[in-house]
Amino acid sequence: MIRILESIQVGRLLARKAARFTEAEAVVRPILDAVRQRGDRALMEYARQFDNLERKSVRVPQAELRAARQALTPQFRAAVETAAANIRAYAERQLPRQWTAQIKPGLKLGQIVRPLDTVAAYIPAGRYPLPSTVMMTAIPAQVAGVANVCIACPRAVGEVFGTADLLGVHQVFQMGGAQAIAAFAFGTRTVPRADRIVGPGNIYVAAAKKLLAGEVAIDFIAGPTEILIIAGDGDPRHSARLYASDMLAQAEHDVDASAILLTTSKRLALAVASEVERQLLTLPTAAVAAKSIAKNSAVILVRSVEEALEISNRFAPEHLSIPDASLLPGVLHAGSVFVGPYSPEAAGDYASGPNHVLPTSGAARQRGGLSVTDYLKVIAVQELSQPALRKLAPSITTLARAEGLEAHARSVEVRL
Numbered sequence: 167m168i169r170i171l172e173s174i175q176v177g178r179l180l181a182r183k184a185a186r187f188t189e190a191e192a193v194v195r196p197i198l199d200a201v202r203q204r205g206d207r208a209l210m211e212y213a214r215q216f217d218n219l220e221r222k223s224v225r226v227p228q229a230e231l232r233a234a235r236q237a238l239t240p241q242f243r244a245a246v247e248t249a250a251a252n253i254r255a256y257a258e259r260q261l262p263r264q265w266t267a268q269i270k271p272g273l274k275l276g277q278i279v280r281p282l283d284t285v286a287a288y289i290p291a292g293r294y295p296l297p298s299t300v301m302m303t304a305i306p307a308q309v310a311g312v313a314n315v316c317i318a319c320p321r322a323v324g325e326v327f328g329t330a331d332l333l334g335v336h337q338v339f340q341m342g343g344a345q346a347i348a349a350f351a352f353g354t355r356t357v358p359r360a361d362r363i364v365g366p367g368n369i370y371v372a373a374a375k376k377l378l379a380g381e382v383a384i385d386f387i388a389g390p391t392e393i394l395i396i397a398g399d400g401d402p403r404h405s406a407r408l409y410a411s412d413m414l415a416q417a418e419h420d421v422d423a424s425a426i427l428l429t430t431s432k433r434l435a436l437a438v439a440s441e442v443e444r445q446l447l448t449l450p451t452a453a454v455a456a457k458s459i460a461k462n463s464a465v466i467l468v469r470s471v472e473e474a475l476e477i478s479n480r481f482a483p484e485h486l487s488i489p490d491a492s493l494l495p496g497v498l499h500a501g502s503v504f505v506g507p508y509s510p511e512a513a514g515d516y517a518s519g520p521n522h523v524l525p526t527s528g529a530a531r532q533r534g535g536l537s538v539t540d541y542l543k544v545i546a547v548q549e550l551s552q553p554a555l556r557k558l559a560p561s562i563t564t565l566a567r568a569e570g571l572e573a574h575a576r577s578v579e580v581r582l
């Protein structure tokens with residue numbers, strides 16, 4: 167049964183459990199060292215041990231990708247095409263622009279935008295294989311112009327391999343866990359070294375990304391998934407069905423997932439609690455969802471919408487659902503926002519367009535979700551004429567000498 171709490175009790179619930187990274191790091195560190203030192207040999211040993219790999223290489227042959235694509239049902243192909251079109255359109259709107267402008271006479275400034283050379287996406291295949299994550303990670307990279315887009319998946323999942331082939335992603339590797347992250351971070355004869363590694367994974371994948379973040383760029387370190395819902399007005403009987411379904415959609419991911427509803431109505435709180443129990447009775451994933459609901463989830467009674475927003479911003483949720491757009495100005499921290507009764511989080515997970523690779527565990531205080539900009543470099547450009555340099559010279563040389571950097575000052579004066 168889901169808990170119903172008063173807002174003064176919220177502190178403990180919002181204090182997320184710290185991930186057990188110390189234990190996970192101890193497990194993955196020898197794996198990272200082995201792949202660094204022995205490359206493909208170590209990678210193959212781990213792939214056979216952990217991923218039950220039977221072929222002679224972690225690289226998936228093109229023929230296998232093509233066969234997987236041909237085996238996809240027409241309905242699945244159509245779903246991928248619809249989702250991919252929206253994801254691509256959204257990523258295109260995110261592209262930063264290249265520009266040049268003369269700020270002052272003789273002082274021309276600008277920026278050029280360039281893609282990373284190689285990126286790698288980790289595609290989980292544990293309890294729930296995620297072909298949608300292939301789209302969410304590969305399509306923005308393609309929009310950015312990345313030449314080498316790679317994916318790793320620990321199991322041979324037809325929908326994952328087929329989706330990759332549909333998208334034109336042909337550098338696919340059957341490898342998982344810390345060894346996959348290490349292979350992309352260091353590069354091997356078979357696996358190219360990546361400039362950035364993105365995508366969700368279990369605690370061992372997260373620990374490997376954390377340990378290697380100084381050697382390869384990453385998106386962020388993902389924790390258990392979460393949703394926070396701010397309830398609106400309306401018929402509690404109808405609203406309760408919607409809110410309960412959204413909470414269970416989150417809870418079924420993992421026993422550590424959390425689903426939190428904020429409401430000013432005791433009547434709605436009771437209705438949602440009852441509806442959650444009713445829907446669990448027929449949910450195929452109830453064994454997982456029920457544990458998440460009981461351990462990590464709650465309905466919280468708040469005094470006002472303003473208090474709900476304050477709690478939401480403290481939590482900085484991965485997914486935030488709000489009743490209407492009037493609340494958007496008060497949203498300061500969230501991975502992705504879902505507005506109104508017809509914007510379920512599942513729409514964003516699959517097909518509406520924004521990315522579903524999102525910051526968790528409060529990381530939405532620092533950044534948003536994965537985007538096309540994660541695959542790009544924005545490079546500053548400056549061009550000065552001699553008169554423009556002469557005008558700036560007193561400022562440059564004064565600051566340089568104040569910092570004790572005489573050669574900096576002289577590099578300007580020698581030009582004048």
